[in-house]
Amino acid sequence: MQSAELASLAGVTVRTLRHYHQIGILPEPERAANGYRRYGVHDLIRVLKIRRLIAVGVPLEETPRLLDEPLAGGSLEADALLDRLEAELMSQEVRIAAQRAVIRRLRGESGAPDIPPELGRFLRAISGIAPSREMERIDRDQTVLLAHLVGESGLPQLVGFLERLSAPDVLPTLTDVASRFYHLGQHTSEAQLDEFVEDLVTSLDPVLRSLAEEDFALDLSNATSLLAEYSATTLAPMQQRALAKIGERLDTSSEN
Amino acid sequence: MQSAELASLAGVTVRTLRHYHQIGILPEPERAANGYRRYGVHDLIRVLKIRRLIAVGVPLEETPRLLDEPLAGGSLEADALLDRLEAELMSQEVRIAAQRAVIRRLRGESGAPDIPPELGRFLRAISGIAPSREMERIDRDQTVLLAHLVGESGLPQLVGFLERLSAPDVLPTLTDVASRFYHLGQHTSEAQLDEFVEDLVTSLDPVLRSLAEEDFALDLSNATSLLAEYSATTLAPMQQRALAKIGERLDTSSEN
């Protein structure tokens, strides 16, 4: 037999045989006068065994241990091996299941694949009123950031928070406020800015208070600098001023 | 932010950031006077998005396509992407299920991991009478070879064949014959050899005939040379002679 014949008999490629020679798990056979390798049936058997082992997940380098001395109390070692292999498979299955869960939820929410699936529907609820794709992107970026900063444990809280904000009784107010926020810009007068802040606080403050009472407390204390940096680098100056004023108002009103 | 800070915030290693720079999916930020990279919150967001994508199975190189233009009719592309990802996961699950099935059967049969699990119990049935580990190994090797040569489609046939041979009414005869075959050697006289062949044919011929009638026809025609080579290189001369004689006897007796 020469290489191609052995390869086709064993169901592998010639390159595979060469690889097995290189890493030393398949002994080099004798050569013919022209330098060609001449394989025998024992080489075929060896390759077949190797393939059986990799089929159950054994790494190539470990195959010699199992092939060259499978007799000496092999049962124990074999059991341990099977345990290791199955543990590996189980962990892979867990990973795959998690990935599929995410994919399914992404499908259900029809969201982009780079946002947390739990928040997709809230984003969709607001995306309609964003006046530009740029604004949409900003919302999404901020969502990604927030979702990560609150951590896995904070995610349900965040979801509850957004659920409250997108409830039928609040949503119209919210979209109105958001739309006005989007359109803040250089053309906005000082009076208009103050009016916006006033409207926002009076319309949303009750909701925020009720949320605070319901223990929806998200701890973002060690993330404020990041969020501040985000605003500073992405929002229009007028929008930043609005945020600052809102912050002041909420601080003073919560001191009561 | 410098590297370590961004890395810990994003839940990755510094090396990972460097890798993302190298393959161009994360833009190099500006440097401080000392050459250190100075990251901003947008870099953090970018890394977080990348991590979300790889978490669902997107290869790193494809992330820019999804991150830099997720808005233009993205829904279609996103759906196709999810389809691809899920298909990939499904194929992995199939592979894993197959591997686990093999492992489970190996556990059940408690066989070595390099033999087909379906044949493990037959091997065990004979392994007890093999007079040496060498003989055991030969049996196992031959089994591996045979199982591969008959192919996936032939395996059930082979199993049926062996089932018949290891049925309670035949097994004692078989073990007796096998044991005598194992012990053939230089010390065996010509008369003893002939006697063995005779005994074997008379005791097993009926079984073989009944199997032949039941359509247990295994086509090994294009494998005879391999099997012959195997015998020639592993069996004792006397054992080879026995096989040859058995072959002759069966040929002539089947001509009837």
Next chain:
DNA sequence: TTTGACCCCGACGCAACGTCATGGTTTGGA
């Protein structure tokens, strides 16, 4: 004698980083 179809060896490529090796910078504490 010219194709194909074999054979050989050597070496790079892949995916997503881990892990040195080597050297500069900054900072808090003895």
Next chain:
DNA sequence: TCCAAACCATGACGTTGCGTCGGGGTCAAA
């Protein structure tokens, strides 16, 4: 004030199981 610890940087090799060139000999049939 000086040192150790903890940052930062670049560069390069290692991992897994082969696929895929590139360059060059060998052997059969046409």
